[in-house]
Amino acid sequence: MNVIFSDRAISAVMAETAEKIRTETGGLFLGKVVGENWYIIEAIDPGPNSVFEVAYFEYDQPYVQHLINKVANLYQSQLDLIGLWHRHPGSFDQFSGTDDGTNTAYAQMRPQGAISALVNLDPHFRLTMYHVSQPCTYTKIGYQVGNALIPTEFLAYHTPEMYRQIMEQLMGRTSRGTGAITGGFKLSDFLDKMVAGLTETEMPPQVLLFSEAQRDAVIARILEEIMPDMEYMSEQKIPYLLQKDQSSIWLMPKDQNKNLTMRFCSRLPEWEVCCVWRGRSYIYHSGAFQNIGGGRTSPAQPKPDPLEPAEPNARVTRSDFWGEVIKRVVKLGTEWEDKKV
Numbered sequence: 317m318n319v320i321f322s323d324r325a326i327s328a329v330m331a332e333t334a335e336k337i338r339t340e341t342g343g344l345f346l347g348k349v350v351g352e353n354w355y356i357i358e359a360i361d362p363g364p365n366s367v368f369e370v371a372y373f374e375y376d377q378p379y380v381q382h383l384i385n386k387v388a389n390l391y392q393s394q395l396d397l398i399g400l401w402h403r404h405p406g407s408f409d410q411f412s413g414t415d416d417g418t419n420t421a422y423a424q425m426r427p428q429g430a431i432s433a434l435v436n437l438d439p440h441f442r443l444t445m446y447h448v449s450q451p452c453t454y455t456k457i458g459y460q461v462g463n464a465l466i467p468t469e470f471l472a473y474h475t476p477e478m479y480r481q482i483m484e485q486l487m488g489r490t491s492r493g494t495g496a497i498t499g500g501f502k503l504s505d506f507l508d509k510m511v512a513g514l515t516e517t518e519m520p521p522q523v524l525l526f527s528e529a530q531r532d533a534v535i536a537r538i539l540e541e542i543m544p545d546m547e548y549m550s551e552q553k554i555p556y557l558l559q560k561d562q563s564s565i566w567l568m569p570k571d572q573n574k575n576l577t578m579r580f581c582s583r584l585p586e587w588e589v590c591c592v593w594r595g596r597s598y599i600y601h602s603g604a605f606q607n608i609g610g611g612r613t614s615p616a617q618p619k620p621d622p623l624e625p626a627e628p629n630a631r632v633t634r635s636d637f638w639g640e641v642i643k644r645v646v647k648l649g650t651e652w653e654d655k656k657v
């Protein structure tokens with residue numbers, strides 16, 4: 317197993333450590349996991365309203381949540397929250413009981429677990445990297461630094477051209493797509509039109525998920541993928557409901573007619589999302605409906621809630637997901653107190 321920091325990510329960790337030299341601090345890692353390689357593309361700082369004390373530190377939760385979304389959206393490839401770091405007092409480079417809880421929550425987010433780093437200044441900057449597997453087993457691993465070690469597509473930003481096109485579409489000048497969706501479609505007509513532009517695939521096998529955390533991770537993953545298209549459908553005034561079961565999301569008409577329901581599911585371990593419609597299965601990519609429909613053709617209207625639930629408990633939004641994750645990392649630092657002489 318191998319961890320590779322981008323130049324920017326390691327600088328961000330060191331800058332944060334230097335700025336808060338007398339207190340605890342920490343941050344989050346955004347990146348990609350490919351096989352044995354963990355690429356840290358960005359390190360998110362804990363925010364201006366964090367609490368920095370000698371023995372204690374808390375994330376500025378709204379800031380962190382905001383910044384994760386903002387930063388991740390700049391990149392062409394999807395960046396995931398893959399781990400975290402924090403500073404420890406003196407030479408203490410192992411995890412406390414408090415840390416175990418936090419690390420466990422992170423390791424449950426993906427089948428591969430998570431990475432968690434500790435920084436010590438004893439007296440020089442020293443970073444110890446651990447892999448955390450489920451439920452909470454630590455393996456000390458090495459790390460490297462350098463953009464040259466990272467596949468270039470993971471470092472690529474969205475292009476000015478893409479933003480220009482989005483702006484033009486939002487301003488009502490469409491520059492791509494024929495057969496634009498003009499709104500007011502029935503859900504089933506809309507989905508018939510959409511699947512004509514998707515690639516058919518084998519029916520996804522039944523996914524066996526062992527823990528509730530794994531199931532939550534799959535549901536969150538599917539929601540991440542489909543959210544832009546759900547927003548697009550809301551803008552196009554196509555009425556729909558979303559429901560979830562243990563491992564899929566169901567997109568259905570408001571009368572909940574089960575025969576006219578599209579099921580989104582995810583194939584582990586690659587997390588590939590497929591959709592099943594009228595007994596056939598298709599490969600789905602985030603934003604596929606928007607692309608097939610010819611993009612956004614009118615200025616965004618005030619949006620109806622895209623996740624209007626059939627029952628209150630069915631409501632899961634992307635920000636709820638991040639919120640839940642971040643809630644678990646709010647308190648990282650009580651061991652500092654214990655170790656202080």
Ligand SMILES: [Zn+2]
Pocket residue numbers: 402403404411412415648649651
């Ligand atoms: Zn700690």
